[in-house]
Amino acid sequence: MSLYRAKLTKKKYFYILLFISFVFPNLIVQYRGSNTSFYDEIDDAIAGADVRAFFDNSSEALLDGKISVDEYAFSNSFTDSIGDSVEIFVEHNKTHLFFGIITPTTGWAAIGFNDPDVTQGMRNADFKLASVINQVPYAVDAHACNPSCGLSGFGQPLNDSIDNIDAFNGTEDTKMTFEFVFPFNSTDIEDYSFGINSTLTTFVAYANDGDDEFSNQHLAYTSKLELYIIPEQAQTVTKVVTIIELSLSNRELIEGNENFEIIANVTKNDTGLPIEGLLISFYRITSFGKLELGSNLTNTVGIARLQTNFTLYITENVTLLGESSFKIEGSDQYLEAKAFLTVKYISTHLEEENNPDFGNIYDPFQLNYLVPALTLAGAFLSLVIIWASFLYVIKSLFSIIFEKNDLDGS
Known part of the structure; x- marks a missing residue:
């Protein structure tokens, strides 16, 4: 009797393990799916942002009032309201924002932050103002006055009751260069607080040459720029992701089996600079x-070209793919960058029109329907097998329980 019970116990564990083998992979897939959606949201936020604050725990920002190449994780220039250029530099270390600006005059300059939903960017905005007087840099933590304070305009600056600029420096030559460090979340209610994975509005304003009075009106300003604080866990991916743009050389469609040229333009996601020596593979879907x-391979200006041709027997839209796989420097992680291009293919084969039996010899439409149908049938059959096995496991477990009860009763 005990030998029979031992066999039942082994049988019970076997079915339990079989049950787990079906259920556990499902949980893994669901977890990966939720994790993927997180990164998809980050990718969308990065793509929509004008200014991207990457995480950099070992910041190279020297806070010396001089900004060199690659000192900040992000840098870009933006055209202001009078057509001049303002340069913005930014990164973060999870608690503080490192922010640098270069403005085209020697007057005071300011960076502003606000909620992205505010239509008038300066209303109640948080300001960091700076100037250089007799080669000595000055900075003020301030906020914009709203109409209720009795002053004209939404942008009239008022000093904050608490100064939360942790570090600052600036220099003056023919332009102004300022660098700030300040916390995401301060104890000052007059500051605009934000955090990791958040989006806010930022802008830069500056005054005429030699104007160091913060109360004087600005000369020019940038439009509202979207600033995104990129999470640390996305850092190793987003900072090195490339952008591939596909196009055809001097044409908008493909005719027959004539040669045509596909062009891939490859740039860095964070700087917009071209990438040289990257292998681009071209496909037709x-x-x-x-x-x-x-x-x-891409050349010195980030361009990879391919002369090719192919033959189709019908006129239809075709999708081309350009993609590359590359290793992140200093890690074992590989990333993929890809781009699709859909163009019209004009077939020069008229047999289909002139020969009604041509479609019976080779009909791409039939193949187009056949492959998805077979795939769907295979997926349905797999589900049937899985659920049949699942039900069999449940039935067997109940059988074991009932047999055990019978044995105990005997």
């Missing part, structure tokens, strides 16, 4: 998957 057309 078909019902059977990717059909490789060829590959080439």
Whole structure:
């Protein structure tokens, strides 16, 4: 009797393990799916942001009032209201924002922050103002006056009751260069607080040459710029992601089996600079998957070209793919960058029109329907097998329980 019970116990554990083997992979897939959506949201936020604050725990920002190449994780220039250029530099260390600006005059300059939903950017905005007087840099933590304070305009600056600029420096030559460090969340209610994975509005304003009075009106300003604080866990991916743009050389469609040229333009996501020496593989997307057309390396200006051709028997839209896989420097992680281009293919084969039996010899439409149908049938059959096995496991478990009860009763 005890030997029979031992067999039942082994059988019970076998079915439990079989049950887990079906259920656990499902949980893994669900977890990965939720994790992927998190990164998809980050990718969307980065793509929509004008200014991208990357995480950099070992910041190279020297806070010496001089900004060198690669000192900040992000840098870009923006055209202001009078057509001049303002340069913005930014990064963060999870608690503080490192922010640098270069303005085209020797007057005071300011950076502002506000809620992205505020239509009038300066209403109740948080300001950091700076100037250089007799080669000595000055900075003030301030906020914009709203109409209720009795002063004209939404942008009239008032000093904050608490100064939360942790570090600052600036220099003056023919332009102004300022660098600030300040916390995401301060104890001052007059500051605009924000955090990781948040989006806010930022802008830069500056005064005429030699104007160091913060109360004087600005000469020019940038439009409202969207600033996104990028999470640390996305850092290793987003900072090195490339952007690939596909196009055809001097044409908008493909005719017959004539040679045509695909062009891939590859740039860095964070700086917009071209990437040289990156291998780009070119494909045509078909019902059977990717059909490789060829590959080439990007040149000094980030361009990879491929001369190719292919033959189709019908006129239809075709989708081309350009993609690359590359290793993140200093890690074992690989990333992919890809871009799609859909163009019209004009077939020069008239057999289909002139020969009604041509479609019976080779009909791409039939293949287009056949492959998805077979895929769907295979997926349905797999589900049937899985659920049948699941029900069998449940039935067997109940059988074991009932048999055990019978044995105990005997």
